[in-house]
Amino acid sequence: MPVEPERIREKAVAIVEGIDISGHWNRMFEQRVIWDYDTSSLDQITSIPGGESLGACYQCGKCTPVCPVDHVGDYSPRKIFRKVQTGTNLLESPDLWLCTTCMNCLRVCPKEVNMINIMPAVREQAVLEGTAPTELAQAFENTFRYGNPLGEAQRKRADWVKDAGVPVPIMAQIRRPVDILWFVECYPAYHPRGKDAARGLARIFHALDVDYGILGVEEKCSCDSQRLAGEKGLFEAFTEHNIKMFSKYQFNTLLTADPHALNAFKKEYPKYGGDYHVLHYTQFLATMIDRIPFHKRLPYRVTFHDPCYLGRHNGEYEAPRRLLEAIPGIELTEMVRCKENGYCCGGGGGGMWLDSFSRNHMSERLSERRVREAVSTGADVLAVCCPYEISRFEDAVKSTGNDGKIIVRDIIELIDESMRGLSASRPRGTDIPVVIKEESIQGYGNQYYCSRQAGSRPG
Ligand code: SF4
Numbered sequence: 001m002p003v004e005p006e007r008i009r010e011k012a013v014a015i016v017e018g019i020d021i022s023g024h025w026n027r028m029f030e031q032r033v034i035w036d037y038d039t040s041s042l043d044q045i046t047s048i049p050g051g052e053s054l055g056a057c058y059q060c061g062k063c064t065p066v067c068p069v070d071h072v073g074d075y076s077p078r079k080i081f082r083k084v085q086t087g088t089n090l091l092e093s094p095d096l097w098l099c100t101t102c103m104n105c106l107r108v109c110p111k112e113v114n115m116i117n118i119m120p121a122v123r124e125q126a127v128l129e130g131t132a133p134t135e136l137a138q139a140f141e142n143t144f145r146y147g148n149p150l151g152e153a154q155r156k157r158a159d160w161v162k163d164a165g166v167p168v169p170i171m172a173q174i175r176r177p178v179d180i181l182w183f184v185e186c187y188p189a190y191h192p193r194g195k196d197a198a199r200g201l202a203r204i205f206h207a208l209d210v211d212y213g214i215l216g217v218e219e220k221c222s223c224d225s226q227r228l229a230g231e232k233g234l235f236e237a238f239t240e241h242n243i244k245m246f247s248k249y250q251f252n253t254l255l256t257a258d259p260h261a262l263n264a265f266k267k268e269y270p271k272y273g274g275d276y277h278v279l280h281y282t283q284f285l286a287t288m289i290d291r292i293p294f295h296k297r298l299p300y301r302v303t304f305h306d307p308c309y310l311g312r313h314n315g316e317y318e319a320p321r322r323l324l325e326a327i328p329g330i331e332l333t334e335m336v337r338c339k340e341n342g343y344c345c346g347g348g349g350g351g352m353w354l355d356s357f358s359r360n361h362m363s364e365r366l367s368e369r370r371v372r373e374a375v376s377t378g379a380d381v382l383a384v385c386c387p388y389e390i391s392r393f394e395d396a397v398k399s400t401g402n403d404g405k406i407i408v409r410d411i412i413e414l415i416d417e418s419m420r421g422l423s424a425s426r427p428r429g430t431d432i433p434v435v436i437k438e439e440s441i442q443g444y445g446n447q448y449y450c451s452r453q454a455g456s457r458p459g
């Protein structure tokens with residue numbers, strides 16, 4: 001800033017703690033330079049309900065090294081604050097859409113600058129103004145029209161059960177109270193690799209004689225990621241729908257394999273009158289480890305990726321690890337960034353539907369960076385327990401040239417594989433168990449597997 005002599009004040013008499021500093025010594029600027037900034041951009045953000053805490057940043061810089069986006073770009077709450085403070089309109093900036101709401105910055109921020117509140121609040125304004133990136137707007141539109149962001153027909157929501165190989169109880173058909181209401185969610189219901197895990201969990205429940213049911217076509221997206229991406233209206237409408245469906249049935253526990261749905265049920269649904277005992281599937285199965293009929297040793301070196309919305313957001317780090325360590329033959333190895341400091345896959349906070357947009361502002365995808373970390377541990381298997389991750393990481397394995405070095409598996413699939421006694425001698429990264437038809441095997445379920453080349457799975 002240029003010095004403005006007319007704004008320099010000099011008191012005629014100035015005495016501080018008995019010492020006379022009158023004269024040239026007490027010269028000061030009328031205002032500190034910081035007040036000369038145009039604060040309208042920052043005021044705009046901090047005046048949005050939810051955006052207030054951005055104004056608390058005091059530039060300590062603790063958040064920058066832990067922000068996953070900064071590792072592949074130029075980002076962090078500190079940098080966003082500074083840009084906004086110096087006039088950037090966040091509503092028009094690409095920075096508005098790059099945060100995955102992974103929460104690692106909030107974990108270390110002394111001033112509790114909360115991107116989990118700031119981002120949805122500011123994005124909501126952008127969505128109302130119609131400036132959301134096209135691919136995100138498409139996911140919103142799909143959710144609105146079809147009940148899921150993939151744009152699949154609602155009537156097909158329970159089609160995956162046909163190939164589960166075991167009966168999957170649907171609440172509207174069984175019409176009785178159950179212990180567990182399993183909220184399947186969109187990616188396990190529709191995505192080819194999500195369906196693999198859904199079918200595996202059905203087989204595990206069947207083997208453990210779990211008293212459960214699913215909503216089937218009565219279920220709609222939990223919309224937690226849409227909420228965090230700025231579509232609060234959609235979230236509220238779908239929350240109302242799901243709570244209405246839940247109220248039709250009696251159950252003790254609401255269970256899901258999706259940490260994003262878990263987050264919505266635990267933290268958001270109670271605000272709308274839906275208060276449930278909620279568990280992630282790893283938490284539920286971890287209480288039943290002694291009953292899981294593991295059959296085959298799986299001689300894999302496995303590394304585990306903590307989902308942000310199971311770990312940092314909801315505090316669960318141990319249940320997935322207990323399950324993996326219980327599978328005979330598995331050797332668990334940790335990546336450097338794990339548990340509280342786990343690295344984000346890039347799918348949270350709407351990132352799942354911003355892949356092309358985000359890629360244009362980063363040197364590589366977060367999922368690609370994470371796959372490189374997983375490969376560096378020497379692991380054969382990257383284990384996950386969030387339905388976003390399996391497809392993100394499988395794509396990243398290919399795009400980073402690591403095909404054949406590591407495979408990606410949901411923990412469900414590893415448990416299912418051990419229970420069903422699939423071949424343990426398959427070469428690394430080549431054979432994937434695939435359901436081919438219904439038929440009885442070993443008195444468990446009525447289905448068997450074959451092996452086929454990776455990348456050739458049916459849709
Ligand atoms: S850690 Fe908090 S206070 Fe420090 S620079 Fe980051 S946002 Fe600002």
Ligand code: SF4
Binds near residue numbers: 104105116
């Ligand atoms: S929530 Fe995660 S991605 Fe967003 S700014 Fe904080 S550390 Fe970075």
